[in-house]
Amino acid sequence: xxxxxxxxxxxxxxxxxxxxxxxxxxxxxxxxxxxxxxxxxxxxxxxxxxxxxxxxxxxxxxxxxxxxxxxxxxxxxxxxxxxxxxxxxxxxxxxxxxxxxxxxxxxxxxxxxxxxxxxxxxxxxxxxxxxxxxxxxxxxxxxxxxxxxxxxxxxxxxxxxxxxxxxxxxxxxxxxxxxxxxxxxxxxxxxxxxxxxxxxxxxxxxxxxxxxxxxxxxxx
Numbered sequence: 001x002x003x004x005x006x007x008x009x010x011x012x013x014x015x016x017x018x019x020x021x022x023x024x025x026x027x028x029x030x031x032x033x034x035x036x037x038x039x040x041x042x043x044x045x046x047x048x049x050x051x052x053x054x055x056x057x058x059x060x061x062x063x064x065x066x067x068x069x070x071x072x073x074x075x076x077x078x079x080x081x082x083x084x085x086x087x088x089x090x091x092x093x094x095x096x097x098x099x100x101x102x103x104x105x106x107x108x109x110x111x112x113x114x115x116x117x118x119x120x121x122x123x124x125x126x127x128x129x130x131x132x133x134x135x136x137x138x139x140x141x142x143x144x145x146x147x148x149x150x151x152x153x154x155x156x157x158x159x160x161x162x163x164x165x166x167x168x169x170x171x172x173x174x175x176x177x178x179x180x181x182x183x184x185x186x187x188x189x190x191x192x193x194x195x196x197x198x199x200x201x202x203x204x205x206x207x208x209x210x211x212x213x214x215x216x217x218x219x220x
Contacts, residue, residue, distance in 0.1 A: 001038060012039035012050060013070060014055075017047050027058040034064045045070035045099075049088040056092050069171065073098035073219050075107060075143065075205045077157055086167050095169040098162055106132070108180075109157035112141050142204045146197060152190060155183055160190035160203065 001007065001041045012033050012074050014026050030042040037096055042064055044055050056066045069089055071080050077100065080086055100109055145209070147157035162171050193201075 008037055009039050010174055011041045011067065014047075015041040015044050015045045015070075017044075017051050024058055027055055027062065027141070029177075031059065031062040031064040041067040041213075043068040043070060046072065048081050052085065052094075052169045053092070056094060056220070060138055064130055068095040068097055068137075070097050070099055070172075072100045073162055073168070074101045074103040075161055075201060076103045078205070090167065094169045096167070097170050097172060098168050099170040099172040100174070101162040104123055104152065104153055105139065107143070109144060109153060111137060112144055124202050139204045139206065146204075148198055150191060150197070152186065153183055155180075156190060158185040159184055159187035163187070207211075 012030060014030060017023075020027065033039045034042050038110055042059060043051065044066060046068065052069060059066045069085070069110045071085060073080050080098075086096065091122045114132075114137065114210070143157070144154045150157060152160070158175070159171055162168055173181070176186060
């Protein structure tokens with residue numbers, strides 16, 4: 001708190017499930033943080049459905065409810081669909097704030113022509129260049145064509161897709177430039193997706209090791 005220059009934070013997350021630490025101990029720490037006034041609310045991140053149910057039950061018993069879950073989710077990273085996490089959150093009354101909805105920048109127009117040397121992938125910063133194979137770049141261009149036909153940028157379509165249906169509470173964009181924020185805000189004016197558009201997106205959205213946080217969410 002001293003380093004942050006704050007008296008408290010709004011939300012404190014357990015960002016990864018730790019198989020070597022009893023879940024009761026981790027949730028107990030979140031409960032203590034809230035009760036001591038260091039945070040207003042508790043949240044978890046990258047927990048699968050089974051672990052989420054366990055964590056929420058423990059927090060409820062302690063009297064500090066879990067406000068929100070922060071999973072990774074994008075067109076190219078759909079583990080929460082396979083896992084049924086959104087259904088679990090609906091059932092538990094917990095919100096969801098997805099991170100990396102732009103897949104570390106892959107779902108922008110940055111990589112449509114290859115890998116720029118000044119990009120994350122080009123510099124090896126949080127995005128492995130090996131993920132951007134010729135096939136992946138071809139698929140990204142296909143997604144961009146769908147976006148353009150909708151009158152959107154690829155980033156705008158990717159965000160609108162993640163937020164479709166109203167089950168995702170919000171999305172963290174991780175922008176580093178004002179122009180990126182302005183572009184992403186345009187997703188709020190998105191038209192509804194047609195069945196054909198969703199089917200075309202599904203056909204192009206093949207996961208290929210994009211979920212960098214799978215080790216946490218796959219613990220059972």
